[in-house]
Amino acid sequence: NDYDNVSAYGTTRGRASTLSPYLNFDPSYLDTQQPEFIFPEGASRQRGRFELAFSQIGASVMGGATIGGATGLYNGIRQTALAGHTGKLRMTQVLNYTMKQGANVASSLGVIAVMYSGTGVLLSLARGSDDEVNTVASGAITGLLYKSSAGLKTCLKGGAVGLALTSAYCAYTSDRIRNFFK
Amino acid sequence: MEEYSREPCPWRIVDDCGGAFTMGVVGGGVFQAIKGFRNAPSGIQRRLLGSLVTVKDRAPIVGGNFAVWGGVFSTFDCTLVYLRKKEDPWNSIMSGAATGAVLAARNGIPAMAGNALVGGVLLALIEGAQILISKIGSEQFKPASPMDLDYVKGFAEGSQQ
Numbered sequence: 001n002d003y004d005n006v007s008a009y010g011t012t013r014g015r016a017s018t019l020s021p022y023l024n025f026d027p028s029y030l031d032t033q034q035p036e037f038i039f040p041e042g043a044s045r046q047r048g049r050f051e052l053a054f055s056q057i058g059a060s061v062m063g064g065a066t067i068g069g070a071t072g073l074y075n076g077i078r079q080t081a082l083a084g085h086t087g088k089l090r091m092t093q094v095l096n097y098t099m100k101q102g103a104n105v106a107s108s109l110g111v112i113a114v115m116y117s118g119t120g121v122l123l124s125l126a127r128g129s130d131d132e133v134n135t136v137a138s139g140a141i142t143g144l145l146y147k148s149s150a151g152l153k154t155c156l157k158g159g160a161v162g163l164a165l166t167s168a169y170c171a172y173t174s175d176r177i178r179n180f181f182k
Numbered sequence: 183m184e185e186y187s188r189e190p191c192p193w194r195i196v197d198d199c200g201g202a203f204t205m206g207v208v209g210g211g212v213f214q215a216i217k218g219f220r221n222a223p224s225g226i227q228r229r230l231l232g233s234l235v236t237v238k239d240r241a242p243i244v245g246g247n248f249a250v251w252g253g254v255f256s257t258f259d260c261t262l263v264y265l266r267k268k269e270d271p272w273n274s275i276m277s278g279a280a281t282g283a284v285l286a287a288r289n290g291i292p293a294m295a296g297n298a299l300v301g302g303v304l305l306a307l308i309e310g311a312q313i314l315i316s317k318i319g320s321e322q323f324k325p326a327s328p329m330d331l332d333y334v335k336g337f338a339e340g341s342q343q
Contacts, residue, residue, distance in 0.1 A: 055193070058200025061249045107242035110203045110249065149238060 049124050049134075053117035060113035061106050068105025072098040115142040132170045132177065139166025191260040195253060202252025203245045210244025211237050255281045271309035278305030 076097030080090045119138035124130045143162025147154045171177055189197050215233045222232025258277035263269055282301025283294040 054197045054200035054204065055189075056200065057203055058196035058198070058249075058253075061199055061203050061246075062196060062253070103243075103246050106249070107246040110200075110245060111207065111242050113200075114204055114207055114245075149234070 049117065049120045049130060053121060056117055057110060057113040061110040064106035064109035065102045069098050069102035071105070072101030075101065112142060112146055115145055119145075132174050135170055136163065136166045139163055139169075191263060195256040195260060198256035199249050199253035203249035206245035206248025207241050210248075211241040214240040214244070251281060251285065254284055271306075271313065274309050275302050275305045278302050 073094065076094035079097065080093050085093055116138055119141045120134055123134045123138055127134065140159050140163040144155055144159035146162075147158030150158075188194055214236045218233040218236025219229050221236070222229040255277050258280045259273055262273040262276060266273065279298040279302035282297035282299075286293045286297035
Protein backbone atom coordinates (compact mmCIF):
# COMPACT_ATOMS: atom_id res chain seq x y z
CA ASN A 1 0.00 0.00 0.00
CA ASP A 2 1.43 3.40 -1.00
CA TYR A 3 0.07 5.14 2.09
CA ASP A 4 1.69 2.93 4.75
CA ASN A 5 4.49 5.33 5.70
CA VAL A 6 2.71 8.66 5.42
CA SER A 7 1.75 10.50 8.58
CA ALA A 8 -1.55 12.28 9.19
CA TYR A 9 -0.02 15.64 8.13
CA GLY A 10 0.89 14.43 4.71
CA THR A 11 4.67 14.41 5.06
CA THR A 12 6.63 11.24 4.60
CA ARG A 13 7.95 10.08 7.95
CA GLY A 14 9.55 6.77 7.01
CA ARG A 15 9.32 3.87 9.40
CA ALA A 16 8.83 6.02 12.52
CA SER A 17 5.15 6.68 11.91
CA THR A 18 4.37 2.99 11.95
CA LEU A 19 6.18 2.50 15.29
CA SER A 20 4.04 4.80 17.40
CA PRO A 21 1.01 7.02 16.94
CA TYR A 22 2.53 9.45 19.46
CA LEU A 23 5.26 10.47 17.04
CA ASN A 24 2.74 12.03 14.65
CA PHE A 25 2.40 15.56 15.98
CA ASP A 26 2.87 19.03 14.60
CA PRO A 27 6.15 20.43 16.04
CA SER A 28 4.75 23.97 16.11
CA TYR A 29 2.81 22.95 19.23
CA LEU A 30 6.10 23.16 21.12
CA ASP A 31 7.02 26.78 21.84
CA THR A 32 10.67 26.54 22.86
CA GLN A 33 11.24 30.33 22.91
CA GLN A 34 9.82 30.94 26.38
CA PRO A 35 10.60 28.89 29.48
CA GLU A 36 7.48 27.07 30.67
CA PHE A 37 6.74 26.91 34.38
CA ILE A 38 3.91 25.40 36.36
CA PHE A 39 2.62 27.68 39.10
CA PRO A 40 0.80 26.29 42.14
CA GLU A 41 -2.55 27.70 43.27
CA GLY A 42 -2.43 31.39 44.01
CA ALA A 43 1.32 31.80 43.39
CA SER A 44 2.58 34.87 41.54
CA ARG A 45 5.33 34.87 38.94
CA GLN A 46 7.83 36.94 40.88
CA ARG A 47 9.02 36.34 44.42
CA GLY A 48 7.09 38.60 46.75
CA ARG A 49 8.65 41.25 48.96
CA PHE A 50 8.20 39.26 52.12
CA GLU A 51 10.13 36.27 50.77
CA LEU A 52 13.00 38.46 49.67
CA ALA A 53 12.95 40.43 52.91
CA PHE A 54 14.81 37.97 55.12
CA SER A 55 17.52 37.40 52.52
CA GLN A 56 18.00 41.17 52.16
CA ILE A 57 18.12 41.69 55.92
CA GLY A 58 20.53 38.79 56.40
CA ALA A 59 22.76 39.98 53.60
CA SER A 60 22.84 43.51 55.10
CA VAL A 61 23.73 42.18 58.54
CA MET A 62 26.46 39.88 57.24
CA GLY A 63 27.81 42.50 54.83
CA GLY A 64 27.84 45.09 57.60
CA ALA A 65 29.64 42.66 59.89
CA THR A 66 32.31 42.08 57.22
CA ILE A 67 32.79 45.78 56.47
CA GLY A 68 32.76 46.82 60.13
CA GLY A 69 35.00 43.93 61.09
CA ALA A 70 37.55 44.84 58.43
CA THR A 71 37.49 48.51 59.46
CA GLY A 72 37.80 47.56 63.12
CA LEU A 73 40.67 45.20 62.38
CA TYR A 74 42.54 47.91 60.49
CA ASN A 75 41.92 50.52 63.19
CA GLY A 76 42.79 48.07 65.95
CA ILE A 77 46.11 47.08 64.43
CA ARG A 78 47.02 50.72 63.84
CA GLN A 79 46.02 51.92 67.30
CA THR A 80 47.74 49.08 69.14
CA ALA A 81 50.89 49.60 67.08
CA LEU A 82 50.83 53.32 67.95
CA ALA A 83 50.28 52.55 71.63
CA GLY A 84 53.07 49.97 71.58
CA HIS A 85 51.01 47.01 72.86
CA THR A 86 52.38 43.50 72.32
CA GLY A 87 51.44 39.87 72.80
CA LYS A 88 48.20 38.80 74.40
CA LEU A 89 47.13 42.36 75.29
CA ARG A 90 47.46 43.41 71.69
CA MET A 91 45.47 40.41 70.47
CA THR A 92 42.66 41.14 72.96
CA GLN A 93 42.59 44.82 72.02
CA VAL A 94 42.51 44.12 68.27
CA LEU A 95 39.73 41.59 68.84
CA ASN A 96 37.77 44.16 70.85
CA TYR A 97 38.11 46.81 68.14
CA THR A 98 37.06 44.35 65.43
CA MET A 99 34.02 42.98 67.22
CA LYS A 100 32.79 46.35 68.42
CA GLN A 101 33.00 48.02 65.02
CA GLY A 102 31.65 44.93 63.30
CA ALA A 103 28.64 44.74 65.60
CA ASN A 104 27.90 48.46 65.21
CA VAL A 105 27.95 48.53 61.42
CA ALA A 106 26.11 45.21 61.18
CA SER A 107 23.26 46.31 63.44
CA SER A 108 22.99 49.74 61.75
CA LEU A 109 22.74 48.26 58.27
CA GLY A 110 20.42 45.57 59.57
CA VAL A 111 18.05 48.13 61.11
CA ILE A 112 17.98 50.07 57.83
CA ALA A 113 17.21 46.84 55.95
CA VAL A 114 14.42 45.94 58.41
CA MET A 115 12.86 49.40 58.03
CA TYR A 116 13.09 49.23 54.22
CA SER A 117 11.64 45.73 53.97
CA GLY A 118 8.96 46.41 56.56
CA THR A 119 7.70 49.59 54.91
CA GLY A 120 7.89 47.88 51.50
CA VAL A 121 5.74 44.96 52.65
CA LEU A 122 3.24 47.28 54.37
CA LEU A 123 2.98 49.53 51.30
CA SER A 124 2.46 46.60 48.94
CA LEU A 125 -0.26 45.22 51.24
CA ALA A 126 -1.96 48.60 51.55
CA ARG A 127 -1.84 49.40 47.83
CA GLY A 128 -2.64 45.85 46.78
CA SER A 129 0.02 45.91 44.06
CA ASP A 130 3.80 45.68 43.91
CA ASP A 131 5.82 48.01 41.69
CA GLU A 132 8.66 50.52 41.71
CA VAL A 133 6.61 53.14 43.54
CA ASN A 134 6.72 50.91 46.60
CA THR A 135 10.51 50.63 46.38
CA VAL A 136 11.12 54.36 46.05
CA ALA A 137 8.55 55.30 48.69
CA SER A 138 9.89 52.83 51.24
CA GLY A 139 13.44 54.08 50.56
CA ALA A 140 12.35 57.63 51.31
CA ILE A 141 10.40 56.63 54.42
CA THR A 142 13.36 54.60 55.70
CA GLY A 143 15.69 57.56 55.29
CA LEU A 144 13.27 59.84 57.13
CA LEU A 145 12.65 57.34 59.91
CA TYR A 146 16.28 56.42 60.46
CA LYS A 147 17.34 60.01 61.06
CA SER A 148 14.09 61.13 62.64
CA SER A 149 15.58 61.71 66.08
CA ALA A 150 18.44 63.94 64.94
CA GLY A 151 16.54 67.13 64.11
CA LEU A 152 14.44 68.22 61.13
CA LYS A 153 17.28 69.12 58.74
CA THR A 154 19.11 65.81 59.22
CA CYS A 155 15.82 63.96 58.94
CA LEU A 156 15.05 65.54 55.57
CA LYS A 157 18.60 64.93 54.36
CA GLY A 158 18.24 61.28 55.32
CA GLY A 159 14.96 61.05 53.42
CA ALA A 160 16.56 62.65 50.36
CA VAL A 161 19.47 60.17 50.48
CA GLY A 162 17.06 57.24 50.72
CA LEU A 163 14.98 58.60 47.85
CA ALA A 164 18.08 59.08 45.67
CA LEU A 165 19.46 55.60 46.36
CA THR A 166 16.24 53.75 45.60
CA SER A 167 15.51 55.92 42.56
CA ALA A 168 18.95 55.13 41.15
CA TYR A 169 18.41 51.42 41.83
CA CYS A 170 15.03 51.48 40.07
CA ALA A 171 16.42 53.46 37.14
CA TYR A 172 19.15 50.85 36.62
CA THR A 173 17.20 47.66 37.13
CA SER A 174 13.53 48.28 36.40
CA ASP A 175 12.32 47.01 33.04
CA ARG A 176 9.30 49.28 32.93
CA ILE A 177 11.33 52.46 33.23
CA ARG A 178 13.81 51.25 30.61
CA ASN A 179 11.03 50.48 28.15
CA PHE A 180 9.52 53.87 28.85
CA PHE A 181 12.66 55.61 27.61
CA LYS A 182 13.30 53.45 24.56
CA MET B 183 4.55 24.04 48.70
CA GLU B 184 5.79 24.18 52.22
CA GLU B 185 8.86 22.02 51.86
CA TYR B 186 10.24 24.36 49.18
CA SER B 187 9.78 27.53 51.21
CA ARG B 188 13.29 27.28 52.73
CA GLU B 189 16.31 28.10 50.63
CA PRO B 190 18.90 25.41 49.85
CA CYS B 191 21.68 25.17 52.33
CA PRO B 192 24.29 27.84 51.71
CA TRP B 193 21.71 30.57 51.17
CA ARG B 194 19.72 29.30 54.14
CA ILE B 195 22.37 30.79 56.43
CA VAL B 196 21.73 34.32 55.14
CA ASP B 197 17.98 33.80 55.41
CA ASP B 198 18.18 32.52 58.97
CA CYS B 199 20.52 35.34 59.98
CA GLY B 200 18.04 37.88 58.63
CA GLY B 201 15.08 36.17 60.26
CA ALA B 202 16.83 36.02 63.62
CA PHE B 203 17.84 39.69 63.36
CA THR B 204 14.24 40.70 62.62
CA MET B 205 12.95 38.68 65.57
CA GLY B 206 15.56 40.26 67.83
CA VAL B 207 14.81 43.79 66.70
CA VAL B 208 11.04 43.44 66.96
CA GLY B 209 11.00 41.47 70.20
CA GLY B 210 13.83 43.45 71.73
CA GLY B 211 12.18 46.67 70.58
CA VAL B 212 8.93 45.85 72.36
CA PHE B 213 10.76 44.71 75.47
CA GLN B 214 13.06 47.75 75.61
CA ALA B 215 10.15 50.10 74.90
CA ILE B 216 8.33 48.81 77.98
CA LYS B 217 11.54 48.93 80.02
CA GLY B 218 12.34 52.48 78.88
CA PHE B 219 8.79 53.56 79.58
CA ARG B 220 8.96 52.25 83.12
CA ASN B 221 12.42 53.63 83.86
CA ALA B 222 11.68 57.15 82.67
CA PRO B 223 10.68 60.02 84.97
CA SER B 224 6.95 60.53 85.44
CA GLY B 225 4.92 62.46 82.89
CA ILE B 226 3.67 60.84 79.71
CA GLN B 227 5.88 62.85 77.33
CA ARG B 228 9.08 62.05 79.24
CA ARG B 229 8.09 58.42 79.47
CA LEU B 230 7.48 58.17 75.73
CA LEU B 231 10.77 59.91 75.01
CA GLY B 232 12.59 57.59 77.41
CA SER B 233 10.98 54.60 75.73
CA LEU B 234 12.06 55.84 72.29
CA VAL B 235 15.66 56.50 73.37
CA THR B 236 15.96 53.08 74.99
CA VAL B 237 14.61 51.34 71.90
CA LYS B 238 17.01 53.25 69.64
CA ASP B 239 19.98 52.32 71.81
CA ARG B 240 19.26 48.74 72.85
CA ALA B 241 17.09 47.10 70.18
CA PRO B 242 19.87 46.89 67.54
CA ILE B 243 22.16 45.22 70.08
CA VAL B 244 19.55 42.56 70.88
CA GLY B 245 18.99 42.13 67.15
CA GLY B 246 22.72 41.71 66.57
CA ASN B 247 22.99 39.06 69.30
CA PHE B 248 20.05 37.13 67.85
CA ALA B 249 21.55 37.45 64.36
CA VAL B 250 24.90 36.04 65.50
CA TRP B 251 23.12 33.16 67.24
CA GLY B 252 20.95 32.43 64.19
CA GLY B 253 23.83 32.66 61.73
CA VAL B 254 26.15 30.38 63.72
CA PHE B 255 23.32 27.89 64.35
CA SER B 256 22.41 27.75 60.69
CA THR B 257 26.07 27.33 59.66
CA PHE B 258 26.48 24.34 61.98
CA ASP B 259 23.14 22.93 60.80
CA CYS B 260 24.11 23.13 57.13
CA THR B 261 27.54 21.65 57.89
CA LEU B 262 25.97 18.69 59.69
CA VAL B 263 23.48 18.17 56.86
CA TYR B 264 26.37 18.10 54.40
CA LEU B 265 28.44 15.71 56.55
CA ARG B 266 25.67 13.31 57.61
CA LYS B 267 23.77 13.55 54.30
CA LYS B 268 20.40 13.56 56.02
CA GLU B 269 18.02 16.03 57.66
CA ASP B 270 16.62 15.10 61.08
CA PRO B 271 16.15 16.64 64.55
CA TRP B 272 19.58 15.47 65.72
CA ASN B 273 21.22 18.04 63.45
CA SER B 274 19.34 20.85 65.16
CA ILE B 275 20.13 19.59 68.65
CA MET B 276 23.84 19.20 67.96
CA SER B 277 23.93 22.60 66.24
CA GLY B 278 22.27 24.22 69.24
CA ALA B 279 24.87 22.72 71.56
CA ALA B 280 27.74 23.79 69.28
CA THR B 281 26.36 27.32 68.96
CA GLY B 282 26.06 27.69 72.71
CA ALA B 283 29.65 26.51 73.12
CA VAL B 284 31.08 28.81 70.42
CA LEU B 285 29.31 31.90 71.73
CA ALA B 286 30.72 31.34 75.23
CA ALA B 287 34.25 30.74 73.95
CA ARG B 288 35.61 33.88 75.59
CA ASN B 289 34.69 32.66 79.05
CA GLY B 290 36.70 29.43 79.23
CA ILE B 291 36.00 25.71 78.86
CA PRO B 292 33.56 25.16 81.78
CA ALA B 293 31.35 28.04 80.57
CA MET B 294 31.43 26.57 77.06
CA ALA B 295 30.33 23.17 78.35
CA GLY B 296 27.50 24.67 80.39
CA ASN B 297 26.26 26.79 77.49
CA ALA B 298 26.47 23.80 75.17
CA LEU B 299 24.27 21.80 77.53
CA VAL B 300 21.72 24.62 77.79
CA GLY B 301 21.66 25.11 74.02
CA GLY B 302 21.25 21.41 73.32
CA VAL B 303 18.45 20.96 75.87
CA LEU B 304 16.62 24.04 74.55
CA LEU B 305 16.71 22.77 70.99
CA ALA B 306 15.74 19.28 72.05
CA LEU B 307 12.63 20.80 73.67
CA ILE B 308 11.82 22.80 70.53
CA GLU B 309 12.30 19.81 68.22
CA GLY B 310 10.28 17.59 70.53
CA ALA B 311 7.42 20.09 70.50
CA GLN B 312 7.54 20.20 66.68
CA ILE B 313 7.41 16.40 66.42
CA LEU B 314 4.48 16.28 68.87
CA ILE B 315 2.54 18.91 66.94
CA SER B 316 3.13 17.18 63.60
CA LYS B 317 2.01 13.86 65.10
CA ILE B 318 -1.22 15.39 66.40
CA GLY B 319 -1.77 17.20 63.11
CA SER B 320 -1.42 14.00 61.13
CA GLU B 321 -4.11 12.19 63.18
CA GLN B 322 -6.77 13.77 60.99
CA PHE B 323 -5.44 11.87 57.97
CA LYS B 324 -5.54 8.46 59.64
CA PRO B 325 -7.80 6.09 57.62
CA ALA B 326 -10.69 4.62 59.60
CA SER B 327 -10.29 0.96 60.47
CA PRO B 328 -13.15 -1.17 59.05
CA MET B 329 -13.52 -2.96 62.40
CA ASP B 330 -14.70 0.28 64.03
CA LEU B 331 -17.78 0.64 61.86
CA ASP B 332 -21.02 -0.33 63.66
CA TYR B 333 -22.55 -2.65 61.12
CA VAL B 334 -19.25 -4.51 60.73
CA LYS B 335 -19.08 -4.94 64.49
CA GLY B 336 -22.58 -6.30 64.55
CA PHE B 337 -21.74 -8.65 61.69
CA ALA B 338 -18.60 -9.86 63.51
CA GLU B 339 -20.56 -10.48 66.72
CA GLY B 340 -23.37 -12.18 64.89
CA SER B 341 -20.98 -14.54 63.15
CA GLN B 342 -19.54 -15.67 66.48
CA GLN B 343 -22.80 -17.25 67.65
